[in-house]
Amino acid sequence: MLFPLEQNTPEFAVFTALNAELLYFLEHVIPAGGFNRQSLSDTSLGLACWNNKKVPNGKGLLTQDKFKALHAALQRESEAIRQRLFEAMRGNQNFADLFQQRSYDLLEFVPLALMKLLQALCYHLYTHTKALVDVVAAAGGIDINGHFTDFKTVNGQVCRACGLYLVAPFRANIPDEEQWRADYDHLLCKSKYPIFAVHPKNLFPICQTCNQDAKKSKDMFFCDTTKQPRQSFYPYAEGASQLVDLEIELDDISPKVRVRLESEDPVLKSKLDTWNDVFEIKNLVEGRYLPLEHYVSDRIRPRNLLDLQAQVARELNPPSVAALKRTEGVFWDHKLYVALSRINLDFVWSVVEFQEQEHGAPGGEAILAGA
Numbered sequence: 001m002l003f004p005l006e007q008n009t010p011e012f013a014v015f016t017a018l019n020a021e022l023l024y025f026l027e028h029v030i031p032a033g034g035f036n037r038q039s040l041s042d043t044s045l046g047l048a049c050w051n052n053k054k055v056p057n058g059k060g061l062l063t064q065d066k067f068k069a070l071h072a073a074l075q076r077e078s079e080a081i082r083q084r085l086f087e088a089m090r091g092n093q094n095f096a097d098l099f100q101q102r103s104y105d106l107l108e109f110v111p112l113a114l115m116k117l118l119q120a121l122c123y124h125l126y127t128h129t130k131a132l133v134d135v136v137a138a139a140g141g142i143d144i145n146g147h148f149t150d151f152k153t154v155n156g157q158v159c160r161a162c163g164l165y166l167v168a169p170f171r172a173n174i175p176d177e178e179q180w181r182a183d184y185d186h187l188l189c190k191s192k193y194p195i196f197a198v199h200p201k202n203l204f205p206i207c208q209t210c211n212q213d214a215k216k217s218k219d220m221f222f223c224d225t226t227k228q229p230r231q232s233f234y235p236y237a238e239g240a241s242q243l244v245d246l247e248i249e250l251d252d253i254s255p256k257v258r259v260r261l262e263s264e265d266p267v268l269k270s271k272l273d274t275w276n277d278v279f280e281i282k283n284l285v286e287g288r289y290l291p292l293e294h295y296v297s298d299r300i301r302p303r304n305l306l307d308l309q310a311q312v313a314r315e316l317n318p319p320s321v322a323a324l325k326r327t328e329g330v331f332w333d334h335k336l337y338v339a340l341s342r343i344n345l346d347f348v349w350s351v352v353e354f355q356e357q358e359h360g361a362p363g364g365e366a367i368l369a370g371a
């Protein structure tokens with residue numbers, strides 16, 4: 001995370017309730033026995049899950065059917081396995097502790113066929129059950145669009161993982177409940193950690209680039225490439241914003257922006273590296289300013305060297321918290337100005353001036369004129 005989530009980030013009550021239901025189910029499947037209404041909790045949420053089942057000739061299994069299938073599979077395993085699965089979920093509900101311990105092999109003892117049924121149920125709770133009218137009502141009535149609005153009220157609309165993009169485009173003239181919503185990222189991916197598929201601390205919205213392009217199913221606790229355990233920022237308390245910097249590398253042809261992710265503390269360094277690996281921060285930020293002369297020319301738009309120097313000096317004041325929350329890229333752009341202030345701008349200006357002479361005004365005028 002670039003910025004940790006705010007302390008008062010609202011939990012999505014539907015996830016809290018579904019997570020409790022899953023835990024209840026795993027506890028009550030431990031003794032030998034068949035699947036019945038007591039396999040789910042005696043609450044309106046338990047009833048809503050129970051009532052969602054396949055109708056005769058209906059397509060696909062629904063929530064009750066998924067619970068039932070997993071129940072049957074678990075009953076074919078030993079009681080020790082059932083107990084262990086329950087303990088794995090119950091013993092790791094505190095995510096602050098889990099991020100200290102980094103138990104990436106939490107479910108290694110689960111046989112593959114059982115894992116598939118566990119995943120099937122947990123995916124279903126996340127993708128389907130969370131939106132059921134009775135489930136939302138049982139959890140207090142706020143659906144995921146409502147939670148997304150509440151989340152943005154507290155955390156702003158800029159992606160907390162990268163700071164580069166909005167979590168979702170904002171449209172004027174559209175009510176909150178109809179705004180486009182960002183996907184919720186499973187911090188610990190649901191394929192490897194299905195028992196956290198609806199854990200309220202494991203899910204929050206991030207931008208599409210972070211979620212779908214960069215992160216996918218990368219493991220926060222274990223490097224998929226080196227196969228080594230690794231540290232990871234706990235998103236509710238830790239972020240990288242105080243630890244990152246930009247610098248400008250000057251070679252003979254073109255100045256280049258480099259992201260520096262350094263810390264002498266090996267734990268912090270590992271957390272920075274994990275964040276960079278999972279969200280591709282370095283590549284995305286360096287890509288934003290590549291080539292630098294285009295960025296300077298298009299965004300800063302200096303008239304001459306003196307103007308460039310004046311604009312850089314003016315932009316050195318750090319952005320406000322409000323600006324960081326509402327305008328994408330502001331954090332990184334400020335870092336860029338700080339980096340520009342540390343170098344002699346003559347060379348940057350000469351490159352800008354050269355490329356403007358080469359490819360400058362005529363084409364721009366033609367486009368603006370609609371030619």
Ligand SMILES: [Zn+2]
Nearest residue numbers: 159162207210
């Ligand atoms: Zn992002």
